[in-house]
Amino acid sequence: MSAEAENPVLGAAGEESDPHFEPVIKLTEQVETKTNEEDEEAVFKMRAKLFRFDSTTNEWKERGTGEVRLLQHKETKKVRLVMRRDKTLKVCANHLISAEMKLQPNIGSDRSWVWKVAADYSETPPTAETLAIRFANSENAAQFKAKFEEAQSNNVKLASGGVGDAAPASAAEDTEKAAEVSQAAEEPAAKKEPAVEADVEEKKEEAA
Secondary structure (H helix, E strand, C coil): CCHHHHCCCECCCCCECCCCCCCCCCCCCCCCCCCCCCCEEEEEEEEEEEEEEECCCCEEEEEEEEEEEEEEECCCCCEEEEEEECCCCCEEEEEECCCCCCCEECCCCCCEEEEEEEEECCCCCCEEEEEEEECCCHHHHHHHHHHHHHHHHHHHHHHHHCCCCCCCCHHHHHHHHHHCCHHHHCCCCCCCCCCCCCCCCCCCCCCC
């Protein structure tokens, strides 16, 4: 017996048929999934790899690869940094860009930056972190730095002018509260962490 005859999906002449099956259960309602980003718009986004410094082991640990975004609230105009991992979309960075943050060039690399966060809300409860982000090239890293500092300047002006008293999205509201105590929670600037190893291979982007 030929393969065509054995396959019930194929017609007698060996051509594919297009069967139609009615669903057993029809879904009438769609479940809406909220991300707490509905009231924000992205002013910057770019693919990168994120690391956090583990002080207990004195080494850098990868947090994830994905798209880092700077999100501006439509009412308050304040900007926070949010990054989600590829595939799972799990948040690996979430914090307001406050005045105390300073991007430092990573030792031995022109495509990565290191900065301290008083309270990162990617985990519960929020934690103080030293983060490092690495881009595909130095041009991308420079673009991120320019947009980061632009957002930082924007947030400082809003805070000093008392502009934007409306309640932001829940995650953004939490990071705003954390920013008020950022200076006290920051680790001493004199502490020196090792560089993120430049020879860690980039994860291949998925085919479209």
